[in-house]
Amino acid sequence: MLHTLTVLVENSPGVLARVAGLFSRRGYNIDSLAVGRTEDPEVSRMTIVVDGDDRVLEQVTKQLHKLVDVIKINDITADEYVDRELVLIKVNADHSQRVEVIQICDVFRARIVDMGRKTLTLECTGNHGKINALEETLRPYGIKELVRTGKIAMVRGTKNTGYQDIGTKEEN
Amino acid sequence: MEITAAQALVQCLEKEQVELVFGYPGGTILPVYDALHDSAIKHVLVRHEQGAVHAADGYARATGRVGVVVATSGPGATNLVTGIANAYMDSVPLVIITGQVSTGMVGTDAFQEVDTTGITMPITKHNYLAKDAAQLPRMIKNAFYIAATGRPGPVLIDLPKDMAETKIKFQYPETVYLRGYKPTFRGHPNQIAEAAKLIAQSERPVIYAGGGITSSRSSAELLALAETINAPVTNTLQGLSSFPGDHPLFLGMLGLHGTRAANLAVTNCDLLIALGARFDDRVTGKISEFAPQAGVIHVDVDPAEIGKNVPVHVPIVGDVKQVLQELLPRLEKRTDPSWLEQVSTWKQEYPLRYEVEGMLKPQYVVEKLDEITGGQAVVATDVGQHQMWVAQYYRFRRAGGLISSGGLGAMGFGLPAAMGAQIGLPGEQVILVVGDGGFQMTMQELGTIVEQQLPVKIIIFNNSVLGMVRQLQKVYYEGRYTAIDLKFNPDFAILAQAYGIKGYTLRSKEEVDTLLPQALTEPGPVLINCLVSAEEWVSPMVLAGKSISEAIDC
Numbered sequence: 001m002l003h004t005l006t007v008l009v010e011n012s013p014g015v016l017a018r019v020a021g022l023f024s025r026r027g028y029n030i031d032s033l034a035v036g037r038t039e040d041p042e043v044s045r046m047t048i049v050v051d052g053d054d055r056v057l058e059q060v061t062k063q064l065h066k067l068v069d070v071i072k073i074n075d076i077t078a079d080e081y082v083d084r085e086l087v088l089i090k091v092n093a094d095h096s097q098r099v100e101v102i103q104i105c106d107v108f109r110a111r112i113v114d115m116g117r118k119t120l121t122l123e124c125t126g127n128h129g130k131i132n133a134l135e136e137t138l139r140p141y142g143i144k145e146l147v148r149t150g151k152i153a154m155v156r157g158t159k160n161t162g163y164q165d166i167g168t169k170e171e172n
Numbered sequence: 173m174e175i176t177a178a179q180a181l182v183q184c185l186e187k188e189q190v191e192l193v194f195g196y197p198g199g200t201i202l203p204v205y206d207a208l209h210d211s212a213i214k215h216v217l218v219r220h221e222q223g224a225v226h227a228a229d230g231y232a233r234a235t236g237r238v239g240v241v242v243a244t245s246g247p248g249a250t251n252l253v254t255g256i257a258n259a260y261m262d263s264v265p266l267v268i269i270t271g272q273v274s275t276g277m278v279g280t281d282a283f284q285e286v287d288t289t290g291i292t293m294p295i296t297k298h299n300y301l302a303k304d305a306a307q308l309p310r311m312i313k314n315a316f317y318i319a320a321t322g323r324p325g326p327v328l329i330d331l332p333k334d335m336a337e338t339k340i341k342f343q344y345p346e347t348v349y350l351r352g353y354k355p356t357f358r359g360h361p362n363q364i365a366e367a368a369k370l371i372a373q374s375e376r377p378v379i380y381a382g383g384g385i386t387s388s389r390s391s392a393e394l395l396a397l398a399e400t401i402n403a404p405v406t407n408t409l410q411g412l413s414s415f416p417g418d419h420p421l422f423l424g425m426l427g428l429h430g431t432r433a434a435n436l437a438v439t440n441c442d443l444l445i446a447l448g449a450r451f452d453d454r455v456t457g458k459i460s461e462f463a464p465q466a467g468v469i470h471v472d473v474d475p476a477e478i479g480k481n482v483p484v485h486v487p488i489v490g491d492v493k494q495v496l497q498e499l500l501p502r503l504e505k506r507t508d509p510s511w512l513e514q515v516s517t518w519k520q521e522y523p524l525r526y527e528v529e530g531m532l533k534p535q536y537v538v539e540k541l542d543e544i545t546g547g548q549a550v551v552a553t554d555v556g557q558h559q560m561w562v563a564q565y566y567r568f569r570r571a572g573g574l575i576s577s578g579g580l581g582a583m584g585f586g587l588p589a590a591m592g593a594q595i596g597l598p599g600e601q602v603i604l605v606v607g608d609g610g611f612q613m614t615m616q617e618l619g620t621i622v623e624q625q626l627p628v629k630i631i632i633f634n635n636s637v638l639g640m641v642r643q644l645q646k647v648y649y650e651g652r653y654t655a656i657d658l659k660f661n662p663d664f665a666i667l668a669q670a671y672g673i674k675g676y677t678l679r680s681k682e683e684v685d686t687l688l689p690q691a692l693t694e695p696g697p698v699l700i701n702c703l704v705s706a707e708e709w710v711s712p713m714v715l716a717g718k719s720i721s722e723a724i725d726c
Contacts, residue, residue, distance in 0.1 A: 013303070014289060021293055055479075066474070067298075
């Protein structure tokens, strides 16, 4: 089963290598990993989608906790949350196909961000399923190039999985 | 006043009350060596960096203090890798300082450059690359704290040469604040109450005690627990010497080469009290048949060890010493003799044994050592058959008396580890038992032993083969012995003499009886080359994939 973890880490050099190395050497499967800094420039937030049963997840969480640079881990799989991926797709679209592709683009609420002589470049955000559906729909036209980010996620409502509730350096 | 970061580093070590460091100099670490020149901190010059890190490991195990290692970049750092991994696997607190090429050269494949933090990432508890000289004192403060607290382990600081030479305003931080590192020391009171309840309900409890007892120095609490609830105690290899080897409740080591009594007691117990142990595969054998009828109480400072290999009924995360101190007042004295009678029947029925006739037997030498020292010596071992014979036949009566490479099983550990232990415990009898194979992996440290005037007694079990590998080939490969012959060994007694160390060669029981007691009381280092039978097997043995209750005789 896929689990979504949000992991707050120190924004220090090598932290991504530490986390990625931990997954590979202990044989855990990362489905996707996205990382970027948070509202606090000293803290980065990773959204990690990991495949495994409850026992594997327990180990993943415990082993991640052992990394000194890992500040906080939340498994939000069971929570209500918003999640998004971003994709850029360069798809074949000559004169005869251009209108169709633009229509597809509208349906998926994607945006055209660049245009070539025979191609269109689309930008789309959405959850995993929506991005997959867009990709499948455009495939018959010939996808020249595709890049997508890992998933980022945030719990709905006022519940906080951010760093505020773990205290700052001054408080401690 | 501004000083260089290298000088600051040395002052940090002084603030951490480091009395000595083990090391080997080289180009990029020279600023640190220059700063050491003016310091009271003693530097022990080893003959190979692996010797430094194993020695620091032996020192840390013997004294309970953090071992400190200094080495240069590139080959200096890579030579440390085995020793760092060893300390990581056995949870030994070390702080390792490596030189690195200057920051401007990092990443250019410069002379003696390797990615030290990258290489050591999976074998350190944490590591740092000091890219900002001003942050170095903070890093060192953190490093000592991380190494010694929670589940101990090695922490490495990689120090580029230009950073070491940068002037900084020195101030050693008073406190540590790491928001991502907060080890749990106190066990949860409800869980401790739950454990007490389970113990009261149990009829056939067994205590399974590991290296956590040794590293938290809680042998007294372990003894009190065992005697209060009248439960037999078995040790892992790392746990040996945490419980008196001659105590009636002692079962010996469990697992692959454990005693049958220990393995049968665990297999038949209804409650397994695991203390600072991690259910390693060499302990459990076939995991589904390990303690199959037992409820499990697992106390460990590392939450990731709990539930990793076996399901646990009462998990307690905390320092085993503190947990035991809180558990003990909740327990009632138990006196029911039936389980202990059963256990003692197994002990009588399946004692450890070997044939005394014929060539000198290694087991006999260990028994003799036990007799002469009264189990009070600090015994370091290398890895292999001799290690198992020490584990089986030496009845440790001094807490922390065994220093051995368990998790990594690193041949070459013994000699430098014994050296480090002797440096840490100058007045005590430190004995190394080592095979002829492992001895030759790090025997260059004889030079360090002489230089430091360490009275280590080195006992080589010399059977001119790689005995444990040979045993595996006998059992699993129909005796097709490949690459195990060491018949071109030098004469180790003469080798010792070349270093100015007294060397003896013992060939028989009688020579052991007369010469061993004498050799052990010599004031300086002594090497005792025991020519022992190669036809000796570590027995009993649990075959791969079998339950520990099904050991065979080898």
